[in-house]
Amino acid sequence: MGMNDFTAHQQKIIKRYYQNIDAISLQKLSETVTELYLAEGKKRERLWKNAAAAMEKMGVQPARIESIVKSNKPELLAELVQEMQGK
Numbered sequence: 757m758g759m760n761d762f763t764a765h766q767q768k769i770i771k772r773y774y775q776n777i778d779a780i781s782l783q784k785l786s787e788t789v790t791e792l793y794l795a796e797g798k799k800r801e802r803l804w805k806n807a808a809a810a811m812e813k814m815g816v817q818p819a820r821i822e823s824i825v826k827s828n829k830p831e832l833l834a835e836l837v838q839e840m841q842g843k
Contacts, residue, residue, distance in 0.1 A: 792830040
């Protein structure tokens with residue numbers, strides 16, 4: 757499916773989405789931090805997996821991802837989010 761299959765309006769929306777993908781990913785990761793503080797059990801495990809995938813997409817070093825996930829401390833993830841927001 758090429759861009760020609762979309763209307764001009766839809767093409768603009770798609771382009772804006774990809775222009776802002778970093779900010780969107782960072783926002784989602786920030787929301788995950790909040791959810792991690794409140795979650796327990798299997799939901800918490802799923803949130804950590806989602807956070808790891810998001811960090812990987814954002815280009816965080818694999819060693820740091822592993823360290824944060826293994827620690828099971830949302831505080832460390834929150835620090836990373838703050839760091840990335842400062843960039």
